Amino acid sequence: MERFTTLTGIAAPLPLMNIDTDMIIPKxxxxxxxxxxxxxxxxxxxxxxxxxxxVExxxxxxxxYxxxxxxxxxxxxxxxxxREHAPWALLDFGIRCVISTSFADIFYNNCFKNGILPVVLPAEAVAILTKDAEKGANARMTIDLDAQTVTSSDGEVFGFEIDSFKKHCLLNGLDDIGLTFEKVGAIDSFEQTASQVRPWV
Structure with a gap:
């Protein structure tokens, strides 16, 4: 999985409520x-x-955009x-970050497993960033995961909260498989010991 550290890019305004996974990627x-x-x-x-x-x-x-x-x-x-296809579709298009006031829990967690950063901010901050995104391609936002900030094209900075473990995984590009590989040494040691103690298994 690709690491997420700092992203500066074009932000598309999509201020619709309740965008569900079927809208993101139809069945x-x-x-x-x-x-x-x-x-x-x-x-x-x-x-x-x-x-x-x-649709123009x-x-x-x-x-x-x-x-x-x-x-x-x-x-x-x-x-x-x-459906995990929803973050797959976003990532394949090129979306690395979604900013909203709230996310559905399963989608939120699936984003982290696929290298997408979902940022939760208060409604007032999202409204300001939506207006900033409406300026078009010349207005680029910066999302700094390590600092946990979103900076508008005008330099206004908004801090966001994130679970420390999820942050660690994104910063290091670790999905579930990557996390497992971090334990390869311990797994190999366990398997060697198990094969000696229980050779019939």
């Missing part, structure tokens, strides 16, 4: 078990018309079913 795209290739279908039903053409006024179809790495969203982002 018809869940057949794959690959983490790649889902970015083109991110927010599919909002991004594309029935004939497959782009959807934020990620606008020229200023096609390279967005941050989403500033409304309340309760990632609610609905517990």
């Amino acid at each position: 018809q795209f869940l057949k794959t078990i690959k983490r790649s290739g889902l970015g083109k279908n991110l927010f599919d039903e909002m991004r594309y018309a029935d004939d497959g053409s782009e 006024d959807f934020v990620l179809n606008q020229p200023a 096609r390279e967005a790495q941050v989403i500033v969203a409304g309340d309760n982002f990632g609610c609905g079913s517990s």
Whole structure:
């Protein structure tokens, strides 16, 4: 998993409440078990018309936001079913951070396991950052995980809280497999001892 340390990038404003996982990646795209290739279908039903053409006024179809790495969203982002394809689709598009006042628990935890930083901030701060994101590609936000800050394009700084273990995992690029590999020495030692004590196993 790619480490998350400091990110400076374009932020797309998406101030809708209750964006659920089916809106993030509709159910018809869940057949794959690959983490790649889902970015083109991110927010599919909002991004594309029935004939497959782009919906021009959807934020990620606008020229200023096609390279967005941050989403500033409304309340309760990632609610609905517990599909891990949702963070896969965000990451494959290029989104590394989502800022909101609140997240659904399962989606929130899945983000950390896939290298995405979900930032929870008060409504007043999210409103300011939404306005900042509306300035377009020339307004870039900076998210510093180590310092636990979000800095607007105007230099306004907002601090956020994060669980220390989740922070450690993101800073070091550790998903569940990576955490297991950190214990390889202890696992090997256990297996060697077990094979000597219980050779019949």
